[in-house]
Amino acid sequence: MDLFAATSRVVSLARSGAIAAARRLFDAMPCRDTVAWNAMLACYSRHALLAEALTLFSAMRASGAKPDAFSLTAALSAAASARDLRRGEQLHALAIALALPAAFPVSNALIDMYGKCSLPSSARQVFAEMDDPNEVSWCSLLSAYASSGWLQKARHLFDEMPLRNAAAWNALMGGYIHHGEVELAASLFREMAAHGVRGDIWTFSSLAAACAELEDPRLGFSLHGLVVKCGWSSAVEIGNSVISFYARLDLAEDAQKVFDALPSKTQVSWNAAMDAHMRAGGVVAALRLFWAAPARNAISWTAVIGGMARNGRAEQALRFFSAMVGCGLHPDELTFTPVLQACAELALLHQGRAAHGGLLRRGFHGDVFLANGLINMYAKCGDVDSSIRAFLGAACRDLVSWNTLLLGLSLHGRAAEAVAAYEEMAEEELSPDGFTFAGLLMGCSHAGLVEQGSALFAAMGVLAGVDHAACVVDMLGRAGRLAEAAELVARWPAAPLRESLRGALGRLGVGRAAVVEELLRSHSIEGVEEEEAAAYVALSNMCCSGGLWEAAAEVRKAMAARGVRKPPGRSWVEAKGKVEAFFAGGLEGLLLPEAEAVLATLRSLESEMRSPSSILSDHPGR
Incomplete structure (x- = not known):
């Protein structure tokens, strides 16, 4: 077989997807010219085999074959997709040495590479050095700006473009969506329609799911109708996006209808439908899809694990995680987040530490969500010192990180440290929210720091809510300042405090009969919502603590009359690497x-x- 025939055969095999066969034929060729190397490079690049493409390009140079514009374009495309800036800069230097940057494909590939590596300034420099940038050049630079967060500059460049095709509109729209500016993306879509530019599959697939984030999601419903009208409902990319849209709105039935109507389904389709049911609390329906799916990848398992954790099934979440690892699949950051949440809910320190070790081995320690999960897990498991170490070791910290630390310290009686941490937080110019003060007030209440707690409550201003007032009532009651506690209760509207019976009433104990009587006088049993079983129980316990036995009996009678039942208590036991749950009241629920x-x-x-x-x-x- 001569060189031309062998090269043609490599191209044919590559196009049919027989990559291994194409490589065997390529390796068997006695001599290879630049065209042959380019054929194999194109094969790897087309199938997103990035490492193989870059390794082959290095072998091409070592063989003495001279790369041309096509070779460099394929290698730059691989470096861009891999976000390999170092290799991309090396290829840029080689292009200059070979006098190739002037070629349109090379310059456009350089702009794309710098954009994907989040260096829009370098992309702009390459664009500025072009004699006459073409349509692809403009779109590549626009995409570099938009993906890197230069949204105002991207819009300015968009307005300056001599020709704006659908790709340009999509690039700017994608930048808006990626950086959370969904309202701007929706406005751009309307502007696009007003200019008579017809959207394509990418337009609808990127915008449909994002419409769930809009204050008014009606655009998403309109988009779905337009998709059906245009005959694109069979396009799996758009279908997957529409399923995600309905999933984010907790409309599982609508998501299922779109899923069922898809003539062909990808793994993304199955995962999106599973997520839709999990978000809406349909655990059984989600599991039915999970086991019916033709294949299950790491995202499938993560959707189930996260759904179990969100729906109060922490034990099952950990069991699915163990099964996932047992199948040889590698969990990612999104997997570990609900695992840490489940360990925190069940107070499983041993399994929490194992999860911590697993995420460290995989290099996930820089993720802020995982850092917050670790801080919370260790605090909920009683290891406050490890919680502090997780906080200090976090690569980046947000307000949630601080709030979680403050609450953990407060829950474990280290209120003075919590107040000191709050002062340090203020020095970093982070604005506290209601959760910040809730943790601090709880700590002050348990530690008897009445003056500091009162000062914090007074400093809250408009942030103060009924839960914060409940903490202060508890704090004053614990300190024996019953008159002040009763006065504070009287100042707050009855309805909000009834909503907080779970937090306010349940925290008042023995010797606070004066406060109990004040609350009973101000907030009658009839005002309590029927579904607030915990509020009834708290009110009953509080009456007993204050010696008001007749009032306690009245509360219990009201519970029975209204059919309010207290959920059974349960405890978890970790033994031999497994978690078992024991329920109060007999065999029901025993695992x-x-x-x-x-x-x-x-x-x-x-x-x-x-x-x-x-x-x-x-x-x-x-």
Whole structure:
């Protein structure tokens, strides 16, 4: 087979997707010219085999073959997609040495590479050195500006463009969406329609899902209607985006209808439909899709793990995580976030530490969401010192990081440290919010720092809410300043405080009968929402603590009359790497197959504990 025939065969194999066969034929060629090398480079670049493309280009240079504009364009495209700035700059230097930057494909590839590597200034310099930039050059620079966050400059460049095709509109729209400016993206879409420019698949697929972030999501419904009208409802990219749109609005049934109507489904389609059901609380429907999917990737498992954690099924979330790792799949940052949340909810320090080690091994320590998850997990598991270390070791910290730290310190009786951390936070010019003060006031209440807590509450101004007032009532009551507590309760409207019965009433204990009576007088049982079972229980407990037994009985009767039931208490036990849950009230919900044996053992222990002779026999010296 001569050189031309062999090269043609390489191209044919590459186009059919037989990449390994194309490479074997390429390696078997006794001699290879630049065209042959370019054919193999194009194969790797077309199939997004970035590392292979860059390695092959290095081998091409080592072989003595001279790269041309096509070779450099393919290599630059691979470097751009890999966000490999160092290799891209090396290729730029080589292009200058070979006097190739003047070629349109090379210059456009350089602009694209610098844009994807978030160096729009370098992209602009390449553009400025072009004699007569073409349409692709303008769009490449616009994309570099938009993707790098230079949105005002991108809009200015867009207005200056001699010709604005759909790609230019899409580039600016994509930049707006990527940087959270969905309103601007929607406005641009309307402007696009007014100019008579017809959107393409990319336009609708990028904008549809983002419409859920709009204050008025009606544009998303209109887009879906337009997609159907234009006959694009069978386009899987658009369908996936529409499913995501409905998912973000918790419209699982609508998302399912779009999913069912797709003639062909990708892995993204299955994952988006699963996420839609999980967001709406349809765990069973989501799991049905999960097991019915022809394949399950890391995103599929992450959707289920995250959905379980969000829907209060922390045990199942951790079990699915273990199963995912057992399947040989590699979790990413999005996977570890709900895993840490589940460990925090169940107070599983050992598994939380294991998850921490796993994310460190994978190099995910720079993610702010994971850092916040670690701070929260360690605090909820009682390891406050590790929570502080996670906070100090975070590569970047936001307001959530500080709030989580403050709450963790407060919950564990380290209010003085919480106040000191708050002062340090103020020095960094971060504006506190309601959650910041909630954590601080809780800490001051538990530590008896009445003056500091009162000063913080007074400093809140308009940020003060009923939960904050409840903390202050608790703080004053704990300090025995019952008259001040009753006065504060009287100043707040009845309805908001009723909504906060869970937080306000449940925190008042023995010896606060005056406050109890004031609250009972101001906020009658009839005002409590029926679904607030916790509020009823808190009110009943508070009456008992204040010695108001008749009032407590009245609350319990009201609960029974309205059919309000307190959810059963439960405890989690971590043993042999597994988590089991025990529910109050018998066998219902018990996860262990040996439930009867466990309960029999517990009854035996209870019997022995009640027998004084049994205790004395174990301790003969007493």
